Structures are given as C-alpha cells and as structure tokens.
Amino acid sequence: MSHFPSFGRYLLRGAGALAASPVGRDMRIDAVRGLALLIIFINHMPGNVVAAVMPHNFGFSDAADIFVLLAGVSATFAYGSVIERRGLGMGALRIGGRIWTLYIAHIAVFVIVCGVVARAVTTTQNPLYIEAINIQPFFNDTLSALVDALTLTYQPNYLDILPLYIVLLAAFPLIYRAVRFNPALALLGSVLIWQVAVAFEVNLPNTGTPGWFFNPFAWQLVFTLGVVVGRGVQMGVVMPRSAIIDALAFAVVGLALVIKVSAGNPFGITALNEWIENLQIGSDKTNLAWTRLLHLAALTWLFVRFVPAQSPLVCGVVGRRLAVLGRHSLEIFCTGIVLAIIGQIILAETYFALSIQLLVCLGGITILTVLGNFLSWYQSNALRGSAEKPASGLHSSAPQS
Secondary structure: OOOHHHHHHHHHHOOOOOOOOOOOOOHHHHHHHHHHHHHHHHHOOOOOHHHHHOHHHOOOOOHHHHHHHHHHHHHHHHHHHHHHHHOHHHHHHHHHHHHHHHHHHHHHHHHHHHHHHHHHHHHHOOOHHHHHOOOHHHHHOHHHHHHHHHOOOOOOOOOOHHHHHHHHHHOHHHHHHHHHHOHHHHHHHHHHHHHHHHHOOOOOOEOOEOOOOOOHHHHHHHHHHHHHHHHHHHOOOOOOOOHHHHHHHHHHHHHHHHHHHOOOOOOOOHHHHHHHHHHHHOOOOOOOOHHHHHHHHHHHHHHHHHOOOOOHHHHOHHHHHHHHHHHOHHHHHHHHHHHHHHHHHHHHHOOOOHHHHHHHHHHHHHHHHHHHHHHHHHHHHHHHHHHHHHHHHHHHHOOOO
C-alpha cells in the first residue's frame, strides 16, 4: 500500500519528468507479444484441435486484446521519448514513417492473400474459399476493391488488425499528450468515446459489412490503457501492492474461467441464463464488451504483479524464443496471416484429419520461429556491419604512401 500515493499522483496529475535512467527493454513485453502472435496464428485456422485450447476458450478476452494493449505500451516507449526529448514534430515524423511501413505491409499481405485464395480456387475448383476469407468483392469488381483496399475501406477476414493499428498509431500524439496531462482524464475521455460509439453505432466503413471488425472508436480504449501503462513505466511509477485488488483480479479471471468451461449456467440462477449463454458464445469483439475489458485489466494486473521482469518464465528458453518473435512483430504477424490462410485451405482439403491439423500448427509455428531467429541474426549482423563501416571508411580514405 505504500506506493499508492505515487501511483495516485501519476493517475491524477500525469505530468512530470521521465525516469532518470532510460527504461531498458522489458523482455516481458516481447515475450507476451510473441506468444500472442502464435495464438493469433492458431486462432486464424478455426476448427483445428489446437485452437480449442487457446485462451479465448477460458476467458472473456483473447490475444487480440493483449496485442493492442502492448501496441499502446510499445508506442509510448518508441515515440513518447522522442516527443519528450525532440518535440511533437519529430515524434510525428517518426510515427508517420512507421504508419507508412504498416500500410505497405497491409497492402502486400492483401495482395498475397488474394493470390493464395485465387490459386486455391483454380486448383481445387472450390469457390467457397472466396467466401471464407471474404474476397468476393475483389473478384467481383477488382478495380473498385483495390481502391477500397488502398483506402482501408475494404478488409477481408483476418486482415483487420493492421488497419486498426494504423488508425490508433495516427492518433497516438493526441492520446499521449492527453495521458501526459492527466492519465485519469485521458482514460475517462477514452471511455466516453467508446460508449458514444457503441450507443450511436459509430464505426468506419468496410465494404460488404456494417463496419470495421475492430471498431477503432471502441478499441482506442485498450490502446489508451496501454499508453497509460507505458507512460507510467517511463516515469518510474511502481505498481501498488493491494491484496484487495489482487483478490478482485483473481475473482474476475476465475469467474470467466468457470463460465467459459461450463456447459450451461454454472450458478443455477435463471435470471443469468441469457447473460451467461452470450458470454459462452463470446464477448462482443467489434465494440469491445465490458467483460473483455475487465478480463484484460485483471490479467494485466496479475501478470505485472506476479511475473517480474527477471522471471524464469520470461528469461528461460521458451521466454527468450517468444521474445524473438515479439521483437519482429510486424514480419511475424504478416507471415502468420498468410500461413493461416494456407493452413485453412490445407485443413479443408484434408477433411480436418487430426494428424494434418497438428502438422499444420506445428509447421506454422516452426516457420515463424525460424523467421524470427533469422531476422534477429540478420539485424544483429547488419548493426555490426554499420558499426564497422565508419572505421573501414576512414581506413580506406587514408592517403597511400
């Protein structure tokens, strides 16, 4: 409880100097993000047995919630310090460059997925793959679909997270300034935007659907929560220790587990039948149900409280491998999307044979792991080469005797 005043001052006042020592890279962020990427890959192949044991079957939130939360934390680490030290203009330039990279990656994945589906349809003579991925607009009116894809107003299934991140990252300077001024007010404003969007059904347009699958006006709340967490770490705020909050967090996670694994109403209260049935089907993902948010907040609290940065879970062999994936999240995510689409086709063509399901999942995870390790190896060698280049240049430019 001794840290509550510091934590409270941060929430209510926000403004202040950054921590005296630069914040090192927290492997927990990379490890959890790497795990989330693998879970997203598995979940994008519905019907396989491995997906049945993924976290969304045991709680109200899933890997997408964690991914967006960590996006807010990482954006604060990457661009918050730039804004603090070099001004909003330089921060905006850095963000603009990243947005352009994300945009190009999204378009590239879109084109590749369309090509994969087209190849599958011509090879198998099964047009249902077009419907499964929602590629009909592309084949019905290619020119219009391309224009809509370029303006992010057409998003096939499974290609909706990067557009969400682009919009959230574009809003980051405003969100960061609000959090810097007053985190509590920033969160309150974020909640109001979310609730207004839900009440008036505000969303961005998406060809063939009522709106974006991840409504940015709702999911900005998860991103803002991530910015609040990231800013707190920047300022050296220590999480308060509270047995009451710990108990509440465990209660939320436990309640979600009991409801999700139960075949019916586990409490026998008739008035709760409809509510529990809806939760068992799945909490609203498009507009971010309260249950998702509470579950995510509880998981975040418990993880930060009970998994220290130097925990064996993080620093062990598995944690380090996951962290490698998390450090190259864009490349791993894009590759995972393409592999998941190919996996869906393979599973359908082999009638979901159990051995094929396991092989596809294992094969995809292996490819993503190898890719992550290759990117880390390449990056380290590129950095080493750039560090050696100035010395080599000076040597070569020296006058010859």
